[in-house]
Amino acid sequence: MKIRTLIVDDEMLARAVLKEMLASQRDVEVIGECANGFEAVKQAAETKPDLVLLDVQMPKLDGFETLELLGADCAVIFVTAFDSYAMRAFEVHAVDYLLKPFTEDRLAKALDRARQRLGQQGVRGEDLAAAARGPLKFLERVVARDGPKVHVIPVDKLDYIEAQEDYIGLHAGGKTVLKQQTISSLEAALDPKKFVRVHRSFVVNLERVARVEPYGANSKVAVLTTGDKLPVSRSGYLRLEELLGS
Amino acid sequence: MLPLLSGRRLIFYFAAWLPVSGLLTMFYQQAGQMPWWAAGVLAILLSIVFAMICLSAWYLCRWMPVSEQHIVRSLAGPGVTAAVAAAIWVLASRAIAAMLASTTAWELLEEKTARGETWLWASGVLLYLLSMSMGYLMLEVEAARASRLREAEALTMAREAELRALRQQVNPHFLFNSLNSISALVGMDKAKAREMCALLADFLRLSLGVGDRRFIPLREELGLIRRYLAIEQVRFGERLRFEEQVADAALSVAVPPLLLQPLVENAVKHGVAQSIHGGLIRLEAETTEGELTVAVVNTFEQDEGSSVRPKGAGVGLANIEKRLATLYGDTARLHARTDGEMFRAEIRLLREAVKS
Numbered sequence: 001m002k003i004r005t006l007i008v009d010d011e012m013l014a015r016a017v018l019k020e021m022l023a024s025q026r027d028v029e030v031i032g033e034c035a036n037g038f039e040a041v042k043q044a045a046e047t048k049p050d051l052v053l054l055d056v057q058m059p060k061l062d063g064f065e066t067l068e069l070l071g072a073d074c075a076v077i078f079v080t081a082f083d084s085y086a087m088r089a090f091e092v093h094a095v096d097y098l099l100k101p102f103t104e105d106r107l108a109k110a111l112d113r114a115r116q117r118l119g120q121q122g123v124r125g126e127d128l129a130a131a132a133r134g135p136l137k138f139l140e141r142v143v144a145r146d147g148p149k150v151h152v153i154p155v156d157k158l159d160y161i162e163a164q165e166d167y168i169g170l171h172a173g174g175k176t177v178l179k180q181q182t183i184s185s186l187e188a189a190l191d192p193k194k195f196v197r198v199h200r201s202f203v204v205n206l207e208r209v210a211r212v213e214p215y216g217a218n219s220k221v222a223v224l225t226t227g228d229k230l231p232v233s234r235s236g237y238l239r240l241e242e243l244l245g246s
Numbered sequence: 247m248l249p250l251l252s253g254r255r256l257i258f259y260f261a262a263w264l265p266v267s268g269l270l271t272m273f274y275q276q277a278g279q280m281p282w283w284a285a286g287v288l289a290i291l292l293s294i295v296f297a298m299i300c301l302s303a304w305y306l307c308r309w310m311p312v313s314e315q316h317i318v319r320s321l322a323g324p325g326v327t328a329a330v331a332a333a334i335w336v337l338a339s340r341a342i343a344a345m346l347a348s349t350t351a352w353e354l355l356e357e358k359t360a361r362g363e364t365w366l367w368a369s370g371v372l373l374y375l376l377s378m379s380m381g382y383l384m385l386e387v388e389a390a391r392a393s394r395l396r397e398a399e400a401l402t403m404a405r406e407a408e409l410r411a412l413r414q415q416v417n418p419h420f421l422f423n424s425l426n427s428i429s430a431l432v433g434m435d436k437a438k439a440r441e442m443c444a445l446l447a448d449f450l451r452l453s454l455g456v457g458d459r460r461f462i463p464l465r466e467e468l469g470l471i472r473r474y475l476a477i478e479q480v481r482f483g484e485r486l487r488f489e490e491q492v493a494d495a496a497l498s499v500a501v502p503p504l505l506l507q508p509l510v511e512n513a514v515k516h517g518v519a520q521s522i523h524g525g526l527i528r529l530e531a532e533t534t535e536g537e538l539t540v541a542v543v544n545t546f547e548q549d550e551g552s553s554v555r556p557k558g559a560g561v562g563l564a565n566i567e568k569r570l571a572t573l574y575g576d577t578a579r580l581h582a583r584t585d586g587e588m589f590r591a592e593i594r595l596l597r598e599a600v601k602s
Contacts, residue, residue: 010522011423012483017430036522059520081422100426 002029003111003118004047008040008066009055009079014100018053018079021104025111037061041069042148049074051114053098056080060152064089064132065143068125069150075117077110089131093123126181130189138191144170144179151177155194159208159226161186163201174226196243198222198236206243260297266373267293273365278358288342288359295338296370299331300377307381324378332370336363403572417511420477427481442480449473456503460573464531464540465497471510471529478514485524486514496531499538500598502573508562509542509591517544517589533597541592546584563591570595 005028009015015033022028031047034040036058044052054076056063063078063086070076078097080086090097096110129139142158144151153172162169163183170177187195187203197203208224212232215221220232222240232240270289274280280288310323343359424446431439452470456462468490479486510527517525525545532539563582570578570593578595 010519011427011481013427013430013434013481016434017426020430020433038522057519059522081426082418100422101429 002027003050003115004029004031005051005053006030006032006034006040006044006047006049007053008034008037008058008063009053010035010058011055014055014079017101018107021107024104025108027115028111037063037066037069038150040066041145041150044070044074045148050118051075051077053077053079056083056086061143061150064125064129065152066125067123067128068143069145070125073122075114075120075122077114083132085132085134086128088134089128092131093128095123095128126185126189133189139186139189142170142179142186144177146177153177155190156205156207158195158205159224160205160228160230161195161203171228193243196236196239198230198232198240200233202230202236204230209240209244212237212240260294263293263297266296273362274359277362277365280355280358284346284355288339288346288355291342292335292339292366295342296331296335296373299334300374302331303327303374303377304381304384307378307385311385312382324375328371328374328378331374332367335370336367339363339366400572403568420511423481424477427477431480438480442477445473445477445480449477453504453507459503461500462503463497464492464499464501464538467501467503467506468492468497468529468531470504471506474507474510475514475527478518482514482518482524485521486518487524487526488528489526490529492529492531493533495533496538496540499533501538501540501595502569505566505569505593506540506542508566509593512562512591513542513544513589517546521545521547536597537594538597539592539594541590543588543590545587546589547587566593 005022007015007018007022007030009018012035015035019030019033022030028051031049032043034043038061040052040054041061043049052067052070052074054063054066056078057080058066061069063080067076076095078086078090078095079100079102080097081100087097087099089095096113098106098110133139139155141152141154144153151170153170157172159171159173161183162171164178166180167178168181168183168186170179183197183201183203187197190203194206195203196206204222204224208226210223210225212220212222215231220237221229222232223229267286267289270292271282271286274285274288275282278285306324306327310320312320339359340356343356347355424442428439428442428446431442449470452466452473456466456470475486475488479488506529510529513527517527525547528541528543530539530541530543563580567580570580574595578593580591580593582589582591584590
């Protein structure tokens with residue numbers, strides 16, 4: 001059975017050299033070439049590749065974000081020219097990567113390792129991105145997929161995040177986008193000075209909090225500038241109090 | 247703080263007054279007809295008093311700097327002060343004489359001292375003026391040393407800026423990506439691969455060569471940038487669009503080497519590489535009466551942040567600003583602004599042809 005492979009790079013020549021080298025690999029079939037992350041997400045949803053060769057630096061949707069949206073059920077080999085942050089993340093998560101320019105031998109070795117990983121649970125884009133960011137650096141935008149449609153939401157635009165079973169709901173500007181991620185993992189990637197976990201199921205953008213009101217006998221709600229009301233737990237209230245300094 | 251008032255210097259200072267006491271001793275012995283030891287005691291006491299008075303000259307030098315425009319005023323100040331200081335000295339001589347006369351049996355000491363007052367005053371004026379000129383001399387020496395230090399510092403800063411610019415120049419991203427393009431072309435289009443090698447070699451040679459020169463004509467800088475963009479064009483294909491609006495008169499104006507290069511690099515990075523459909527980079531240069539205006543303009547899409555790396559676009563601009571400041575002082579400016587969908591980085595500097 002052939003390894004159905006997708007090549008994703010915003011440079012035509014970079015795609016071309018990969019395609020040429022892969023032609024000599026008998027068990028590899030290139031099923032598509034994508035010039036950006038959006039195309040990759042769309043194609044992957046349609047063709048379900050086994051392996052993705054993924055460039056790190058791409059416009060609008062970088063390699064990590066693209067992986068996030070591809071899901072973890074395909075093997076991935078990252079390709080990058082020079083990015084010490086990304087390389088650190090690859091080492092941490094033992095992800096295969098190729099440094100441009102590379103030899104056919106080097107590509108063959110990466111493919112060997114990829115063959116062993118086929119069908120296994122791979123690393124997640126969020127985890128790679130977090131490792132590449134390093135400590136005390138926070139997420140600047142959140143990506144989510146709705147079928148083939150990709151949403152890129154700058155974190156400043158987020159009003160609040162709501163946990164819903166296996167998903168989280170990203171509420172921004174009156175719209176809600178669902179994403180398959182845990183609320184805790186997203187919370188960990190956000191700047192704790194700007195986003196607060198007010199409740200087991202809610203993280204709120206501090207700038208949207210208009211006031212906190214008592215609700216019933218001994219609970220509270222946060223009223224947002226958008227008009228939404230979120231439940232506030234006791235520990236959530238303490239965290240809010242600390243940040244709002246009141 | 248008075249620099250003289252530190253330990254050893256103060257001893258040297260008072261030692262310098264020993265000849266003065268010697269002269270005074272002779273003066274009182276001869277003119278005042280005192281016994282030598284009485285003249286000696288009087289002279290030493292007077293020297294100590296005046297040595298202290300003359301320390302004030304140091305402060306006065308700072309208050310009254312010599313100005314070439316007001317030469318009369320510059321001379322009048324020290325003159326009047328010297329006269330007053332000398333008068334105080336004369337009064338002190340009276341007091342000392344009175345004191346000595348009351349405790350010892352020196353006959354007619356006060357009277358004898360009084361006879362020399364005019365001379366004492368005159369020599370006091372001279373000595374005070376001498377102290378002031380010493381003070382001015384020391385100020386000058388100090389100022390010269392400080393200016394040498396400043397010059398050395400400015401030179402170091404300029405060198406550092408050049409180094410930074412050069413280091414930025416051979417951007418590893420650019421090199422690795424260019425090599426990757428060549429690697430791809432080898433299999434597709436041998437001739438094009440060779441052309442790319444030559445372009446890259448040309449560019450590297452030129453950019454390493456200009457580093458030794460303080461200024462190059464804008465023509466050469468443009469030559470470098472055109473090669474740079476030709477290489478990036480191979481990489482980005484139709485995504486990179488480039489145009490020039492350069493006035494002929496601007497071509498011979500002197501610019502520091504690799505001044506525009508980082509701006510063009512920024513334009514490629516933010517205007518082209520971060521856009522799916524690519525963008526336009528425009529290079530403008532024009533001269534007005536005394537100035538050269540060069541600008542790198544690029545299309546720019548509101549960026550929504552990236553999860554890969556922290557943003558660091560401002561660093562390049564700050565480096566250029568520092569470099570301009572060390573080379574031109576206030577006469578050159580970098581101005582960066584976004585105007586709708588265009589980002590514009592503009593440098594204005596005094597127009598001077600390259601002296602070569």
